[in-house]
Amino acid sequence: MTRHLLSVADLDDDALRSVLSTATEMHDVQHRAVKKIPTLRGRTVINLFFEDSTRTRSSFEIAGKWMSADTINITGKGSSASKGESLRDTVRTIAAMGVDAIVMRHQASGAAHQVADWFDESGVATSVLNAGDGTHEHPTQALLDAYTLERRLGSLEGKRIAIVGDITHSRVFRSNVLALPRLGAHVTVVAPPTLMPSGVTAWAAADGFALADDLDEVIDSGVDALMMLRVQRERMAGGFFPTPREYTVGYGLTRDRLAALTAHNPDAVICHPGPMNRGLEIAADAADAASSLVLDQVSAGVAVRMSVLYHLLASDGTVEGADLRREGRATKGSHA
Amino acid sequence: MCPDSPPPQAPDQSPPNREVLSAGDISRALRRIAHEVVERNKGAGNVVLLGIPSRGVELARRLGALIAEIEGSEVPVGSLDVTMYRDDLRGRPTKTPHQTHFPSSGVDDRVVVLVDDVLYSGRTVRAALDALADYGRPRAVRLAVLVDRGHRELPIRADHVGKNLPTSHSERVTVRLTGHDDVDDSVTISRREG
Numbered sequence: 109m110t111r112h113l114l115s116v117a118d119l120d121d122d123a124l125r126s127v128l129s130t131a132t133e134m135h136d137v138q139h140r141a142v143k144k145i146p147t148l149r150g151r152t153v154i155n156l157f158f159e160d161s162t163r164t165r166s167s168f169e170i171a172g173k174w175m176s177a178d179t180i181n182i183t184g185k186g187s188s189a190s191k192g193e194s195l196r197d198t199v200r201t202i203a204a205m206g207v208d209a210i211v212m213r214h215q216a217s218g219a220a221h222q223v224a225d226w227f228d229e230s231g232v233a234t235s236v237l238n239a240g241d242g243t244h245e246h247p248t249q250a251l252l253d254a255y256t257l258e259r260r261l262g263s264l265e266g267k268r269i270a271i272v273g274d275i276t277h278s279r280v281f282r283s284n285v286l287a288l289p290r291l292g293a294h295v296t297v298v299a300p301p302t303l304m305p306s307g308v309t310a311w312a313a314a315d316g317f318a319l320a321d322d323l324d325e326v327i328d329s330g331v332d333a334l335m336m337l338r339v340q341r342e343r344m345a346g347g348f349f350p351t352p353r354e355y356t357v358g359y360g361l362t363r364d365r366l367a368a369l370t371a372h373n374p375d376a377v378i379c380h381p382g383p384m385n386r387g388l389e390i391a392a393d394a395a396d397a398a399s400s401l402v403l404d405q406v407s408a409g410v411a412v413r414m415s416v417l418y419h420l421l422a423s424d425g426t427v428e429g430a431d432l433r434r435e436g437r438a439t440k441g442s443h444a
Numbered sequence: 445m446c447p448d449s450p451p452p453q454a455p456d457q458s459p460p461n462r463e464v465l466s467a468g469d470i471s472r473a474l475r476r477i478a479h480e481v482v483e484r485n486k487g488a489g490n491v492v493l494l495g496i497p498s499r500g501v502e503l504a505r506r507l508g509a510l511i512a513e514i515e516g517s518e519v520p521v522g523s524l525d526v527t528m529y530r531d532d533l534r535g536r537p538t539k540t541p542h543q544t545h546f547p548s549s550g551v552d553d554r555v556v557v558l559v560d561d562v563l564y565s566g567r568t569v570r571a572a573l574d575a576l577a578d579y580g581r582p583r584a585v586r587l588a589v590l591v592d593r594g595h596r597e598l599p600i601r602a603d604h605v606g607k608n609l610p611t612s613h614s615e616r617v618t619v620r621l622t623g624h625d626d627v628d629d630s631v632t633i634s635r636r637e638g
Contacts, residue, residue, distance in 0.1 A: 145528040
């Protein structure tokens with residue numbers, strides 16, 4: 109693992125497994141009377157959000173606070189960026205204050221990478237965590253999705269997961285297809301042709317996921333999890349589908365599709381990264397169903413972000429050995 | 445346990461890999477510690493054993509079985525991971541924490557016996573005390589270790605010791621336990637590499 113987390117690809121297999129394993133222990137902190145551990149005492153984390161956010165920003169703030177880090181929130185609207193300050197000046201100013209990490213959300217794809225490059229070039233020690241950059245990636249969302257699915261389904265080895273909806277604009281999809289296949293899941297991406305990114309066929313072959321454009325066929329084939337994506341109207345400049353109603357008929361998780369999903373697999377679960385457009389990509393019945401993991405994902409978001417902050421800020425960035433829960437230990441015996 | 449940064453020492457003349465406790469020695473030491481715990485607490489009715497991962501958990505499990513054998517009643521056994529409370533995380537590889545599991549009895553107003561394999565600098569135990577305080581308020585906290593190898597860096601001592609083992613910083617103490625390492629129980633001492 110590097111000192112930045114910009115993409116799921118920054119995590120090697122040991123780091124990916126270690127982040128998920130550590131999140132399990134961090135989840136327990138949420139249920140303690142004293143929700144505080146001293147791991148990041150003395151560290152300072154800035155949440156720098158140029159886009160609106162409820163879940164990601166608050167969960168990063170809670171994660172930092174529960175680990176005893178000092179966390180400060182800065183929004184684009186309330187910062188000097190609104191006066192015309194460049195991104196470079198804004199992040200260099202923050203880094204100059206001696207902060208240990210910047211958790212950044214930005215509307216431009218690649219923004220977090222650019223900031224990390226600036227820091228690396230100028231020898232700034234501040235870590236950068238990508239909390240979503242345009243339509244590029246949202247690594248901690250994919251990690252919490254994987255964590256939530258593992259908690260409910262057990263190992264993801266061989267599990268069939270369909271990611272459905274606005275693929276073109278989805279950073280959640282882009283991070284998830286880098287994470288879920290590495291954990292053994294069979295991922296199928298379902299979207300209307302107008303919401304599939306160009307070149308996706310070669311991309312699917314390279315990253316190991318399947319493509320489909322008929323949601324009913326995918327549901328009838330039997331899936332273990334449906335991950336519904338938000339239709340991101342704020343990123344749409346043209347007509348990707350004729351009407352919202354038509355989108356729902358073709359690709360929404362309607363009451364009928366929920367019934368079909370459960371009929372084919374009673375244990376199938378539903379995910380959504382939020383915020384949900386109820387009635388558009390997901391019906392209220394599905395969002396509130398017993399098989400819906402939406403709130404589990406929110407809860408897991410804190411645990412996973414605690415784990416990520418721990419991995420980035422509490423060590424030298426490498427992972428000691430392999431996952432401790434794996435069978436077949438690399439070394440025998442404790443040493444002291 | 446985690447090795448602490450050793451200061452330079454004179455070269456050691458001991459054999460490269462010496463067994464200091466056999467499986468039989470470990471078994472006898474644990475039985476003695478079990479009796480000590482019962483005697484010290486005038487029974488085991490209020491005792492909770494918490495093993496410090498990883499091998500402390502196996503040792504706590506064995507102690508619990510021995511105390512149950514002596515007293516005729518079960519003793520609550522759990523585990524307490526201290527990774528997030530360590531003071532030596534920075535600048536080292538990330539440690540993936542083990543599971544913390546508390547018996548349903550909890551620890552409030554109980555006598556908690558922390559169990560670990562090797563007591564060295566005392567920093568692991570310090571972290572365990574901090575962690576324990578976040579979970580509750582035991583009536584007393586005691587420490588049982590299989591091996592005390594000395595070189596304390598904090599004012600911490602064990603209440604129950606399987607073997608006091610004088611060592612130099614240039615030596616490594618290795619504990620192996622059946623049920624954890626899939627090999628026979630042993631404690632060996634060897635020269636540190638590098």
